[in-house]
Amino acid sequence: xxxxxxxxxxxxxxxxxxxxxxxxxxxxxxxxxxxxxxxxxxxxxxxxxxxxxxxxxxxxxxxxxxxxxxxxxxxxxxxxxxxxxxxxxxxxxxxxxxxxxxxxxxxxxxxxxxxxxxxxxxxxxxxxxxxxxxxxxxxxxxxxxxxxxxxxxxxxxxxxxxxxxxxxxxxxxxxxxxxxxxxxxxxxxxxxxxxxxxxxxxxxxxxxxxxxxxxxxxxxxxxxxxxxxxxxxxxxxxxxxxxxxxxxxxxxxxxxxxxxxxxxxxxxxxxxxxxxxxxxxxxxxxxxxxx
Numbered sequence: 001x002x003x004x005x006x007x008x009x010x011x012x013x014x015x016x017x018x019x020x021x022x023x024x025x026x027x028x029x030x031x032x033x034x035x036x037x038x039x040x041x042x043x044x045x046x047x048x049x050x051x052x053x054x055x056x057x058x059x060x061x062x063x064x065x066x067x068x069x070x071x072x073x074x075x076x077x078x079x080x081x082x083x084x085x086x087x088x089x090x091x092x093x094x095x096x097x098x099x100x101x102x103x104x105x106x107x108x109x110x111x112x113x114x115x116x117x118x119x120x121x122x123x124x125x126x127x128x129x130x131x132x133x134x135x136x137x138x139x140x141x142x143x144x145x146x147x148x149x150x151x152x153x154x155x156x157x158x159x160x161x162x163x164x165x166x167x168x169x170x171x172x173x174x175x176x177x178x179x180x181x182x183x184x185x186x187x188x189x190x191x192x193x194x195x196x197x198x199x200x201x202x203x204x205x206x207x208x209x210x211x212x213x214x215x216x217x218x219x220x221x222x223x224x225x226x227x228x229x230x231x232x233x234x235x236x237x238x239x240x241x242x243x244x245x246x247x248x249x250x251x252x253x254x255x256x257x258x259x260x261x262x263x264x265x266x267x268x269x270x271x272x273x274x275x276x277x278x279x280x281x282x283x284x285x286x287x288x289x290x291x
Contacts (some may be wrong), residue, residue: 058073219233
């Protein structure tokens with residue numbers, strides 16, 4: 001069902017983007033094909049000029065290499081807003097320069113004619129680029145998680161056979177029994193849940209993912225109705241989504257460094273409130289929502 005929803009959203013986004021691009025092709029908001037005939041001022045060299053446009057002086061450079069002569073304009077805040085938009089949407093990978101095509105160059109009366117890069121099919125290009133970016137991200141994430149899952153599942157097997165999980169479960173059994181009354185005592189799922197919640201609380205990020213997947217598999221084994229989530233599964237998902245964070249996430253520490261210490265108290269307060277709200281909601285649904 002979820003795959004059908006995602007497929008529907010993708011199809012709808014493509015239809016809307018196609019309609020928007022067709023409208024842009026019809027209205028031509030970026031003036032594709034327009035020839036600009038502007039005056040310019042000479043500089044110390046023949047290539048360096050200053051174009052006069054709407055009472056603004058725009059530094060540029062004429063290059064004659066390649067298949068045609070070009071005018072190179074550095075992109076900055078002094079450029080007209082429309083030219084900045086064209087520079088950001090141009091097909092060239094270098095967005096810091098606006099490369100216009102030189103048509104004629106009259107050195108006698110100091111006028112120059114050129115056309116700016118044409119902009120077509122913006123929305124469809126953006127969707128295509130986003131698809132490639134997310135595909136690249138998905139492959140990197142899958143490869144990264146494979147190693148993490150192998151490591152933590154191996155450590156979990158060691159902890160289980162050494163009795164560490166049983167000790168941990170016994171310490172937090174009263175709380176776990178209140179949160180997950182449907183799980184039998186000393187069931188392996190309690191150990192997976194305990195380790196997963198501990199990893200989340202300590203801000204270990206992806207390290208909690210394999211433990212959470214293992215816990216969900218074990219909870220599904222206890223589930224009588226395989227086609228719907230049990231109350232324990234809903235509670236576990238709610239706790240994962242809103243987990244208390246005693247330490248900032250590893251990714252946040254990597255981005256902010258020592259400055260993350262300023263956020264520790266707000267993070268603890270916010271995640272404590274979110275966890276309390278999640279527990280209350282899951283308990284209320286388990287009691288009244290399924291009736």
